[in-house]
Amino acid sequence: MEILEQPVSVLKGVGPKKQEYLRAVGIGTLRDLLHCFPREHEDRTYSFTLAQLPHGRRAGTRAVVTGSPRTKRVRKGFTLTRVPIADGTARGFALWFNNPYTPKKLRVNAEYDFFGRIERRMGDLQIQNPQVVKATDGDKGYSGSIAPIYSRRGRLGPGDFERMISKALSTVAGRLEDIFPRGFREEYGLEDIEFCLKNIHFPSSLKSLEKARYRLVFEEFFLLQLGLLLMKKELKDKGEGIAFEKTPGEGRLIDGLPFKLTGAQNRVWAEIKRDMEGPRIMNRLLQGDVGSGKTVIAALALLKAAQNGYQGALMVPTEILAEQHFQTLSDVLSGFDLNIELLSGSCTAGQRREIHSRISSGEIDIIIGTHSLIQEGVEFKRLGLVITDEQHRFGVRQRSALVAKGTNPDILVMTATPIPRSLALILYGDMDLSIIDEMPPGRKRVETYVIGEKVRDRAYGFVEKQLKEGRQAYVVCPLIEDTELVDARSAVCVYRELAEKYSGKYNLELLHGKVDGQTKEEIMRNFRDGSTHLLVSTTVIEVGVNVPNANIMVIENAERFGLAQLHQLRGRVGRGESQSYCILICGSGSRTAHSRMKVLAESNDGFLISEKDLQLRGPGDFFGTRQHGLPELNIARLPQDIDVLKHVQSAVMELLEDPGFISNSEWRALNLRIGDFFDETRLPTGVI
Ligand code: ADP
Ligand code: MG
Numbered sequence: 197m198e199i200l201e202q203p204v205s206v207l208k209g210v211g212p213k214k215q216e217y218l219r220a221v222g223i224g225t226l227r228d229l230l231h232c233f234p235r236e237h238e239d240r241t242y243s244f245t246l247a248q249l250p251h252g253r254r255a256g257t258r259a260v261v262t263g264s265p266r267t268k269r270v271r272k273g274f275t276l277t278r279v280p281i282a283d284g285t286a287r288g289f290a291l292w293f294n295n296p297y298t299p300k301k302l303r304v305n306a307e308y309d310f311f312g313r314i315e316r317r318m319g320d321l322q323i324q325n326p327q328v329v330k331a332t333d334g335d336k337g338y339s340g341s342i343a344p345i346y347s348r349r350g351r352l353g354p355g356d357f358e359r360m361i362s363k364a365l366s367t368v369a370g371r372l373e374d375i376f377p378r379g380f381r382e383e384y385g386l387e388d389i390e391f392c393l394k395n396i397h398f399p400s401s402l403k404s405l406e407k408a409r410y411r412l413v414f415e416e417f418f419l420l421q422l423g424l425l426l427m428k429k430e431l432k433d434k435g436e437g438i439a440f441e442k443t444p445g446e447g448r449l450i451d452g453l454p455f456k457l458t459g460a461q462n463r464v465w466a467e468i469k470r471d472m473e474g475p476r477i478m479n480r481l482l483q484g485d486v487g488s489g490k491t492v493i494a495a496l497a498l499l500k501a502a503q504n505g506y507q508g509a510l511m512v513p514t515e516i517l518a519e520q521h522f523q524t525l526s527d528v529l530s531g532f533d534l535n536i537e538l539l540s541g542s543c544t545a546g547q548r549r550e551i552h553s554r555i556s557s558g559e560i561d562i563i564i565g566t567h568s569l570i571q572e573g574v575e576f577k578r579l580g581l582v583i584t585d586e587q588h589r590f591g592v593r594q595r596s597a598l599v600a601k602g603t604n605p606d607i608l609v610m611t612a613t614p615i616p617r618s619l620a621l622i623l624y625g626d627m628d629l630s631i632i633d634e635m636p637p638g639r640k641r642v643e644t645y646v647i648g649e650k651v652r653d654r655a656y657g658f659v660e661k662q663l664k665e666g667r668q669a670y671v672v673c674p675l676i677e678d679t680e681l682v683d684a685r686s687a688v689c690v691y692r693e694l695a696e697k698y699s700g701k702y703n704l705e706l707l708h709g710k711v712d713g714q715t716k717e718e719i720m721r722n723f724r725d726g727s728t729h730l731l732v733s734t735t736v737i738e739v740g741v742n743v744p745n746a747n748i749m750v751i752e753n754a755e756r757f758g759l760a761q762l763h764q765l766r767g768r769v770g771r772g773e774s775q776s777y778c779i780l781i782c783g784s785g786s787r788t789a790h791s792r793m794k795v796l797a798e799s800n801d802g803f804l805i806s807e808k809d810l811q812l813r814g815p816g817d818f819f820g821t822r823q824h825g826l827p828e829l830n831i832a833r834l835p836q837d838i839d840v841l842k843h844v845q846s847a848v849m850e851l852l853e854d855p856g857f858i859s860n861s862e863w864r865a866l867n868l869r870i871g872d873f874f875d876e877t878r879l880p881t882g883v884i
Contacts, residue, residue: 417841621845748776
């Protein structure tokens with residue numbers, strides 16, 4: 197057994213109690229323990245003179261104690277003990293809160309090394325709650341090292357981890373098998389695993405820490421990426437799926453459309469058709485910006501399945517979307533003799549039972565619905581195609597639950613979120629990718645303006661002009677309610693303001709995450725039907741509806757959103773005949789925010805925008821697991837480590853030119869490791 201697979205109990209001093217605490221936080225093996233990386237490091241390499249000590253951070257110094265400690269009781273249960281110190285450059289105090297004991301041990305006129313938080317207040321220099329040790333020549337005391345800082349986990353404190361990890365490191369020393377052979381490490385500039393584990397915890401220098409971290413981030417991405425691609429290959433190799441026949445319906449559907457498919461639509465349809473007609477299971481991601489025309493592709497695939505005598509299911513995240521798709525598909529497929537049904541949350545129990553029975557008898561050819569499709573009681577006679585349309589992703593389990601209702605059905609996942617290729621590869625690396633990178637012709641570009649708060653009134657004047665012409669409007673705010681913590685306009689407050697302004701003339705409604713599900717659907721329905729003219733909301737409208745008559749969107753405090761998110765929001769308008777507008781109001785006149793927003797005014801290309809977002813933005817919604825379902829990363833961080841990810845991807849691609857590489861003896865350790873890397877909980881997407 198590899199040394200890292202040994203249980204933590206092999207460490208001296210880790211008895212039953214510690215083992216239990218460790219187990220409680222998911223640590224069983226030496227690998228688990230050594231992969232508990234420090235939250236941060238404290239650079240103690242510099243030693244300062246008293247005069248140089250930097251205010252407001254932790255730092256170390258060597259100084260002489262010049263007097264005895266004095267303890268003051270500040271209030272009940274709270275004491276302060278001060279010890280005067282000096283070093284020839286300045287005088288100051290070491291200061292302890294509620295700890296009169298440590299200072300008592302210090303001897304006047306002796307020299308010590310101190311390390312603690314530095315405060316300078318009105319000429320008074322303090323080192324607060326310092327660690328202290330007698331100074332010895334040739335040893336720099338607390339200074340001179342880069343110290344790991346661990347988080348507390350369960351009943352184990354930072355000190356516990358420091359001690360156990362240090363022991364674990366000496367136990368594994370000289371006995372580690374590197375998953376990367378030497379030649380590979382040299383090619384990609386990676387240090388060996390022993391160096392990295394040691395230096396990620398107790399670095400010998402900042403440079404070593406950086407090198408260690410680089411390799412460990414590389415390794416994490418590498419295992420994830422390689423695992424996904426291998427899995428995809430495995431599915432390909434053995435997945436016995438349905439080989440659908442060619443049918444005449446497809447051509448007839450295409451010919452009957454009121455428009456010509458775009459080149460991109462034709463291309464992706466050919467890709468999907470080839471997969472469906474092949475004997476293997478299709479596992480394909482269809483990516484296309486909002487409005488690029490994915491629905492008709494779904495219709496083609498569903499029709500093909502149905503004409504082959506199979507059932508197709510389309511699962512979407514919201515009721516409104518389900519209804520919308522139901523209408524569109526019923527319309528597009530009306531010339532074919534198919535039974536299309538909507539399984540909606542508003543069905544009565546009786547209706548639901550009836551639909552269930554028509555699904556299981558095979559009478560229904562195409563069923564559209566939300567999560568209701570994966571509930572118990574839904575049994576298919578011959579489910580052959582599963583499509584999910586996910587503005588927000590379904591979890592792995594939900595998708596596979598639907599897939600499990602068939603026998604090896606083909607899978608098509610549609611997404612409107614433009615994901616840069618590098619990320620798509622780790623989010624959906626197990627799937628084949630089809631991209632609609634072309635908009636239907638004649639689509640009017642949404643005119644986008646970035647304005648400051650000073651001209652806010654004019655913007656709303658323009659909104660009113662649109663309303664007067666019979667159009668509808670969205671106003672999006674970053675917050676539900678006002679809060680003192682964030683300086684931004686809230687939906688509640690903007691709603692109140694506008695309700696007053698437009699009172700008696702237009703109907704307004706307010707929509708946000710705290711509105712309950714049923715009311716939410718009702719509000720959306722009113723807006724879709726046109727009885728509501730202006731909708732004030734938070735980003736909940738992102739999970740979208742198609743309201744072609746809505747042609748203007750105002751986004752308050754636009755600087756608080758990521759570019760990709762703004763682009764998604766903007767996709768709600770520009771769906772009808774009339775010219776559409778998007779007005780981004782930037783608060784606080786921040787110049788960088790303003791220029792960031794300009795990207796949106798200048799481009800309509802979701803992919804370009806999301807690449808820019810990736811470059812410009814720190815962590816934010818874009819990478820929130822909620823939106824993208826990013827796999828859990830232990831050490832790697834996105835977007836900060838995106839460049840490492842790109843290196844990893846080219847390395848993996850190169851290796852996979854010979855997919856059998858992993859059986860070579862030099863990759864033995866990797867081969868063992870990759871097998872258990874993927875337990876289901878870590879899977880980022882719908883690997884079945
Ligand atoms: P999305 O990719 O966002 O789901 P939809 O499928 O809803 O986009 O398409 C948006 C609109 O564009 C629909 O009204 C649809 O009928 C129309 N459309 C789709 N393909 C074309 C095309 N090739 N030419 C013109 N209009 C198209
Ligand atoms: Mg769509």
